[in-house]
Amino acid sequence: MQHAPSALLILDMQVGLFHGPDKPWQGERVLAVINGLIDKAHAASVPVFAVRHTGPAGSPIAEGSDAWPLLPALRIDASRDTVFNKTRPSAFFDTPLAGWLREAGVQRLYIAGMKTQYCVDTNCRVARELGFEPVLVSDAHTCMDTPLLSAEAIVAHHNATLGGGFAGLVESADVGFTAG
Template sequence: MTSSTDTALLVIDAQESFRRRADDWAATANPEVLDNIALLVAHAREVGDPVVWITHSEPGSGGVFDPAQGFVRVISELGPRESEAAVTKTTINAFASTDLHERLQGAGVRRVVICGIRTEQCCETTARVAADLGYEVEFVTDATTTSAIPADGTLEAVSGDDIMRRTESILSARGFATIVRTRARVGTAAV
């Protein structure tokens, strides 16, 4: 990975595995997530920031995250390029089970822009770890998504929108990340 800037876009788990969970995907809290990720990717390419495509894998699980099933690949509409870095993780954060930190360090990256799927899981956890590693973190919440957590008898249901707002609040208030919106990040007026 080479970089002409100190910023990298991390696209986390924007992969076919999630679309294979049809009911879950249909109930996503942010139906515009793929459009917003595409805007961030186009902007990063335009300004020369490296794009890192991160996928989640659960080898041997037999589920949608098992690479043997064929769904551990970036959603094709996002148009990943062969020249762009790609890492596959087996942990919730994108650093623990990959060489992502070494790649970013080698490219001189000091700031990461985070977007992707599962706002409160892989995206938030990666943001926290990135902050702990010393990166400036921009968290583009409207370029992330999640789905509701249903009640389970002991806990109340939590809507996807509530999860996304909570994640924003915690990351910002606790100093893990600066919260930005897609159109502000790419420099276009809100639609």
């Protein structure tokens, strides 16, 4: 999957979600994979967007709360990457993301982060609806176990469901970023 101008979208890799009471499945491995994607994106001079989910005042992930920041271990470079906030599962809803992508000439959007069944799923679908080519990085997203399904099953299910009709599907080792 190469040749189309691309960017990397990292969803909700935040202190409170990652280090909360329920731990993400293979969290440290996923963080390492995402950091590798950031390094690849930087080397290819493609845009990196990192978004924080921002809850209402008083919520555990309200802006400025201890749980709200991006993980300090995430290799975001404030001098070149774009960090922004969202209040809904979609990083496109009421944010400038689509405009930034169009302005940069981005067609292919590689998607990684948390949580698989919520924001990862939503952003794959919305990106397609907006005319972008979403590509889910199959080994770069995670979530927590639920009472009905293990996180491992949720990730596998979403890779199978989203890959094809809603998004491309690729392992991180095969990601090929292309500058616009």
